[in-house]
Amino acid sequence: MPKRPATIAIPALKAIDPGAGPIGRQLTHRLREAIATGALKPGERLPSTRMLASSLGIARGTVVEAFDQLRAEGYLDTKVGAGTRVVAALAGTLPPRPAERSARPPAAAAPLPPAAARLAAIGRALAPQPFAPFAIAMPGPGITPDDNWRRLGNRVRASARAAPSGYADPLGLTELREAVAGHVRRARAVDCTAENVIVTSGTQQGLYMAGRVLLSPGDAVWxxxxxxxxxxxxLDDLGLRTHRVPVDEQGFSVGEGMAICPAARAAFVTPSHQYPLGMPLSMARRQALVAWAERNGTWIVEDDYDSELRYAGHPFPAMQGLSPERVVYLGTFSKVLFPSLRLGYVVAPTRLVEAFAGARALLDRHSPTADQHVLAAYMREGLFEAHVRRIRGLYAERRAALIAALEPALPQGCAIQPSDQGMHILLWLPESADDVRIAARAEAAGLVMRPISPMYAGATGRPGLMLGFGGFTPDRLRQAAGVLGRLLQAEVP
Ligand SMILES: Cc1ncc(COP(=O)(O)O)c(C=O)c1O
Known part of the structure; x- marks a missing residue:
């Protein structure tokens, strides 16, 4: 090995680190980088292989190989008598050097493409909430996933069938589609077979796919x-014209929808538990909505996001059963199991199923097969139903603890609106209160909640707060209710 000189022939290469992987690959990479960043300029002559090897303290053959590689890639050119140079024709084709880059105005100053700016705002609006009371729709640690889920999951994931070598069906695993069909038929009177079920990564994806499959940009929707x-x-992202239809104590006002926009092509509704207000859609309104869809050949997209979590009385069956050819039904395992599972389903009329497969293939092909196997087994073995029964009891207890603790702590003009379903309650504030500001103040005090007024179109909203209780023990909820009560005493005019 030649004696190592004090200076390196190309300073930008720095010393080669024998512990950082194959030396030849390191050298090739560093030379390529030196050319790309302008440390070695087009037309510049490189030291001889002997000299470079000696300056870096590496074998000459390694440098020869690196030069050969870069010649093959079009970075270097060797001519007899003229040595090896950086290819002159690279001038102007390389990205600017860091110094030139930093001289440019910062990227943030340049306007974003309109779609990027819009999507960035959506990303901020839909960012997950931190885990603190009263975060919404978060099952608590220790509740889900339960021990059965973990045990079964380990066993199923270890099996070969959970990791097939190819792509799987975009419609989902047959066993899971069968289990879901059985569940929604029994629990929600959904009229379907496994053929109508499309496994999704949750209702968010189901809404997006329903919009893609049923509508074209510019279509009007309710x-x-x-x-x-x-x-x-x-709906905005898909370029649809959205008409917001008021909700009253019977739920979505079908008559108002017809008055506002009779030509709508679809209605997006939450009939079992209006989001966020909580009332079910009355039977008369259901009939009117179905009659509208059947008369006009339009669609109803039914988001049934939390109907498993019902604490009193009998829920209305799903609307889908009233008109299986006109209703696209969406369900999710986010509330009843856990949101990070990212599994849900669409139940679609048979003639739309193939289109949903296409929409799904474009998005991400399909949900992970292993998780689908675990969930199918969990449902098949009756563990899912037992889990739902158990958490219903736990959540009912949490909901009662929160209401009991919050009621006496509230200032005048605030009112709790409990609901018999789901994982949140509403707290209405006086008309003059600023719910967005109060939610921000609450966050500074370690509490998390969604203000309700921004869920309304324009300035039609009422101030209120959505308080999730599912993820927190009764004690934790009682303590947080005290903090919220004191905050409201100070903040509510
Ligand atoms: C009304 C409603 N629909 C849909 C969703 C989306 O649920 P996911 O995509 O987790 O299934 C949520 C989530 O909170 C929701 O509240």
Whole structure:
């Protein structure tokens, strides 16, 4: 090995680190980088292989190989008598050097493409909430996933069938589609077979796919007012003309929808538990909505996001059963199991199923096969139903603890609106209160909640707060209710 000189022939290469992987590959990479960043300029002559090897303290053959590689890639050119140079024709084709880059105005100053700016705002609006009371729709640690889920999951994931070597069906695993069909037939009177079930990565994806499959940009649609922000963002993103239809104590006002926009092509509704207000859609309104869809050949997209979590009385069956050819039904395992599972389903009329497969293939092909196997087994073995029964009891207890602790702590003009279903309650504030500001103040005090007024279109909203209780023990909820009560005493005018 030649004696190592004090200086390196090409300073930008720095010393080669024998511990950082194959030396030849390191050298090739560093030379390539030196050319790309302008440390070695087009037309510049390189030291001889002997000299470079000696300056780096490596074998000459290694440098020869690196030069050969870069010649093959078009970076270097060797001519007899003229040595090896950086290819002159690279001038002007390389990205600017770091110094030139930093001289440019910062990227943030340049306007984003309109779609990027819009999507960045959606990303901020839909960012997950931190885990603190009263975060919404978060099952608590220790509740889900339960021990059965973990045990079964380990066993199923270890099996070869959970990791097939090819792509799987975009419609989902047959066993899971069968289990879901059985569940929604029994629990929600959904009229379907496994053939109508498309496994999704949750209702968010189901809403997006329903919009893609049923509608074209520019189509008019009805959405509830107020509505779930993840829905209105989807409708905007798909270029649809959304008409927000008021909600009263019977739910979505079908008559108002017809008056506002008779030519709507679809209605996006939450009939079993209006989001966020909580009332079910009355039977008369269901009939009217179905009659509208059947008369006009339009569609109803039914978001049934939390009907498993019902604490009193009997829920209305799903609307889908009234008109299986006109209703696209969406369900999710996010509330009843856990949101990071990212599994849900669409139940679609048979003639639309193939289109849903196409929409899914374009998005991400299909959900992970291993998780689908685990969930199918969990449902098949009756563990899912037992789990739902158990958490219903736990959540009912949590809901009662929160209401009991919050009621006496509230200032005048605030009112709790409990609901018999789901994982949140509403707290209405006086008309003059600023729910967005109060939610921000609460966050500074370690509490998390969604203000309700932004869920309404324009300035039609009422101030209120959505308080999730599912993820927190009764004690934790009682303590947080005390903090919220004191905050409201100070903040509510
Ligand atoms: C009304 C409603 N629809 C849909 C969703 C989306 O649920 P996911 O995509 O987790 O299934 C949510 C989530 O909170 C929701 O509240």
């Amino acid at each position: 959405a509830e007012n107020p509505a779930y922000a993840g829905l209105t963002a989807v």
